[in-house]
Amino acid sequence: MADRVKGKIALLFGGGQTPGETIGNGRATAILLAREGAIVGVVDRDIVSAQDTVAMIESEGGQAWAIAADVVAEEDVAAAVQACLQRHGRIDILHNNVGASLALGDAPATELEVPAFDRLYQVNLRGMWLACKHALPAMRQQGSGSIVNISSMAAWENYPYVGYKTTKAGVIALTQNLAASNAEHGVRANVILPGLMNTPMAIEARVAAGTPREEVIAGRNARVPLGRKMGSAWDVAYASLFLHSDEAQFITGVALPVDGGRNVG
Numbered sequence: 001m002a003d004r005v006k007g008k009i010a011l012l013f014g015g016g017q018t019p020g021e022t023i024g025n026g027r028a029t030a031i032l033l034a035r036e037g038a039i040v041g042v043v044d045r046d047i048v049s050a051q052d053t054v055a056m057i058e059s060e061g062g063q064a065w066a067i068a069a070d071v072v073a074e075e076d077v078a079a080a081v082q083a084c085l086q087r088h089g090r091i092d093i094l095h096n097n098v099g100a101s102l103a104l105g106d107a108p109a110t111e112l113e114v115p116a117f118d119r120l121y122q123v124n125l126r127g128m129w130l131a132c133k134h135a136l137p138a139m140r141q142q143g144s145g146s147i148v149n150i151s152s153m154a155a156w157e158n159y160p161y162v163g164y165k166t167t168k169a170g171v172i173a174l175t176q177n178l179a180a181s182n183a184e185h186g187v188r189a190n191v192i193l194p195g196l197m198n199t200p201m202a203i204e205a206r207v208a209a210g211t212p213r214e215e216v217i218a219g220r221n222a223r224v225p226l227g228r229k230m231g232s233a234w235d236v237a238y239a240s241l242f243l244h245s246d247e248a249q250f251i252t253g254v255a256l257p258v259d260g261g262r263n264v265g
């Protein structure tokens, strides 16, 4: 155990994981925050997956607990925040990781259906705002807190599907709004834009759609300038750890690509 976020109380939405061969961004971030001394509340719609994350943390000697919540339901989000406050009396770190694209029926503009667009908005953008809405009063009262929202390089790149691109762009605007309106309360808000990552969320849907795994991986690797290799969930986790730690105490409102140089390549 090191102590970059020692004693901090973290609440992480989307801390379970899509099943697959590698580790996801949310789970890796939960594990790393716990390794560095935080107590982590792992929130997920899939309670079994959240409990698996908790078990991994506890097996390393870290502290974590799990709670079920669907970020589409405001009462679920509010209950998860209240559970954290009842247990610990504070929230130092709010990490919003929930997000999906193809799994929610995303498509190009002429093919996207209204129910799918609405669902993408509810899961990817409205859910993050709801978590912030309910956690911010406690953070303001404390006079401190760190929020990290997970967007995507899809917000800035040429990305074919409308729901993911627009909601992930919205996450950046949401974070800028939160940073500006909460700086006077000592609360920081930053947003991470992962690029091409070797995570189950990114790989498994494409494999399930029929492309051989090696082809999916090779195709994505080839598009990354830095070393011609995708990043891993640990790259997102380490960026998140830094932004949540006091090392980043003067950093707020930042949109940080974690993308192996694709945004400049």
Ligand SMILES: NC(=O)c1ccc[n+]([C@@H]2O[C@H](COP(=O)([O-])OP(=O)(O)OC[C@H]3O[C@@H](n4cnc5c(N)ncnc54)[C@H](O)[C@@H]3O)[C@@H](O)[C@H]2O)c1
Pocket: 013, 014, 015, 016, 017, 018, 019, 023, 024, 025, 026, 027, 043, 044, 045, 046, 049, 069, 070, 071, 072, 097, 098, 099, 100, 123, 150, 151, 152, 153, 193, 194, 195, 196, 197, 198, 199, 200, 201, 202, 233
């Ligand atoms: N993996 C990538 O390549 C990549 C790239 C860019 C951005 N991102 C972003 O990273 C985040 C997720 O990464 P990951 O690797 O942890 O994905 P993941 O799919 O492994 O984990 C997401 C978790 O969110 C949970 N979830 C889904 N819908 C939910 C809901 N409505 N309420 C509560 N929980 C819900 C899932 O059960 C899952 O455990 C997303 O915001 C995604 O857009 C990922």
